[in-house]
Amino acid sequence: MGTERLLLADEAATAALGARLAKRLAPGDVVLLQGGLGAGKTVLARALVRTLMSDPELEVPSPSFALVQPYEGNGRLVLHADLYRIADPREVDELGLFDQPEAIVLVEWPERDDELLSRRATLVRMSLPADGRGRIAEIVA
Template identity: 65%
Template structure:
């Protein structure tokens, strides 16, 4: 799915649903992009789709670092490593502890072992002019 343009929130939600439908237990998805690129919005859309609840409260895990969800598709972890002080701290978060969990990680570049374990990488960018988002999806390992 390379080179996807998302003009608005509805397109982001639709991409989130498409990605969620393809995710399998054990998948580790990296959400990459600058601040404001839409990583959390896309994660929210994926989680809501996995949960089957379009109104599910999905807060940003910026301060908690990890938000867990129980969904009909199994355990889902949403992590934001932006505030990670040291890459070794990632072990304490338990992101790789449940081999059946679907894990979504923002700012994964702060923990090389997470990057190495990725099964899917979603890169989001703000196009020139600031309208919409440009997305590239690549398969990891």
């Protein structure tokens, strides 16, 4: 399992990484997005969804209140989940993230359910560098 570490200068670089990752995804793939508040997870997820849907202007709201936001188009089903508000890991099962094996699943805050971290997935850890400029992305595939 290799790890790729990137310094992303700005939001545009984070979005470009999301677009690049999206091109590698196939039905059934899972992407886990870890990182603190403001680390760039949602920016990355938006770029992934927009690329997968082939719509750079698509509105991709944070699913922090809906918990799961589905997208269908371009011959794909994408489920974008935000588990920040999940208090009990058993609640994750109720979301149905893996009920459709053809779905590409993006999960922010996967650490809310340890079982997610044990799944075969691409893990992207987002963090802020010490100087606060840009973002750091570590990709573990």
